[in-house]
Amino acid sequence: MTKYRFNILLFSLLFITSVEAKVGFVNLRELFEGFYKTELAQDQINQQIEEVSFERELRLDDIKVIREEIEVLRSESRDEKLSQEARKNKRLQLEDRLIEMQEAQKDLTNYETLRKKQIEEQNKRMQKGLLDEVQSEIVKYGEENGYDLIIDRSAKSSLGTEIVLFSGFRTDLTVYILERLNKGYNNFTE
16 A cells, blocks of 8 residues: 555656646644644544443452352351251252353353443544545545645655655645544634
8 A cells, every 4th residue: 555655646646747737735744633623523432432341340259249249159168067968959049150150250251342442443434434534634635726626745664664754834725634634613722
């Protein structure tokens, strides 16, 4: 993917040098993180994570109660003061509670795995939707203002260095597009 981006950038720069073109740069990461809907989406994800954590604690409390009952039954099943029939009955109850605890632990693990997967999928969908919205605004801005090319200056090469090493302040459109994205949102603070 990075090689593909680099090839596009190289082609674009060759095009620019051969033709007088209007070029702008944006920091897509900054746009995404500064977009008010990103914070709202992250709040939703965080709320779901808190709900999972709360449910986990409730289930762990239930498992703790079962574990305590198991310890009591284990002790009682060995108590010589009880009749052999009573100890046998305690061992049967102990076996049932052990099975119940194992099932509760398995259910907890399955619940956590399922909810983690659901939250990750929702997060990916939300991020994709937000990025699509940001990119759409970039395209709209470029078309309205006569840009031939708008390049993401936050892109990284395969070595981890920035692909665009320098872009002047006049060509950076990040602030303008971010203002458009957050237009009408009163709680936006920079």
